[in-house]
Amino acid sequence: MTETSSPDRCRIVLIPPAGTPAERIVAAFAGGDIASLILPQDSRDEDSFQAYAEKIVPAAQAAGIAVVIAGDSRIAGRVKADGLHVEDGKAELADAIDRLQDRMMVGAGGAKTRDDALELGEQRPDYIFFGRFGFDNKPEPHPRNLSLGRWWAEMIEIPCIVMAGSDVASVEAVAATGAEFVALSAAVFAEGAEPATVIAKANALLDETAPRLGD
Structure with a gap:
């Protein structure tokens, strides 16, 4: 995630819903701090x-936003993305980290339980x-994501991202868990x-209500 002028509280990770035009994604960058896309x-x-x-990555990086491609490491390399997001399990995550850790960040998704999360965490992903x-869609x-995020943030040093809801005010509930990042879509x-x-x-809600990380 980007470090320059980073707020010392939970930051936004942007995940566009399926079918979002590239122009709408780029337009979001004018709204202020976004850690990654x-x-x-x-x-x-x-x-x-x-x-x-290719329509999005250069504009995001110019705005100081790290771009993570979900799924295909070849495309991540071709578009010069900053990272790869892996949802396919422990073995695939380990392989991606082994191949790519010197070139880009590798993050993990797909954990539905604490045991799932700990198995993925053994591979030391970037998040x-x-x-x-x-x-x-609510x-x-x-509640499960909030619970997992709170537990992980208290126990594990690897940063976590927790999915917010469809109401922007839900960033407050995510930040209260101690998670480093809140995903908005x-x-x-x-x-x-x-x-x-x-x-x-x-960002205004996070500035007002999010706990300072490290306190």
């Missing part, structure tokens, strides 16, 4: 996903993500929403 491949084929990412892409964060890109305005509101 995770780009899922969704249903796109390899060529179309690469072309999509662990609690949540599922596209499942932030205003509040999923549907809240930013809802129909009629201005992505930059939502990001600015989320």
Whole structure:
């Protein structure tokens, strides 16, 4: 995640929902601090996903946002992304870390239990993500994700990202767990929403309410 002028509290990780136009993603960057952007491949084929990412990665990196590609390490390399997000389990995560750790960050998702999380954590990923892409369809964060995030933040040094809900105010509940990062998706890109305005509101809420990390 980016370090320059980083707030000493929970920061935003942006995860665009399936079908989000590249222009809407780039527009969100004007809203203020975003630590990183995770780009899922969704249903796109390899060529179309690469072309999509190429529209976004340079603009994100110019704004100081680290870009993580979910799924395909070849595309991550071709678009010069900063990291790879792996959802396929312990063996695939270990392989990705072994191959890529000198070139880019490697993060882990897919943990539904503490045991799942600890198994993934044994591989020492750069972060662990609690949540599922596209499942932030309620205003509040999923209670399981909050519980896992709180436990992990208290026990483990590896940073964690916890999925927020579809209401931007839900960033407060995530920050209260002690998680280093809060993932926003549907809240930013809802129909009629201005992505930059939502990001600015989320940052204001975090500035006001998030505990200072390390205190």
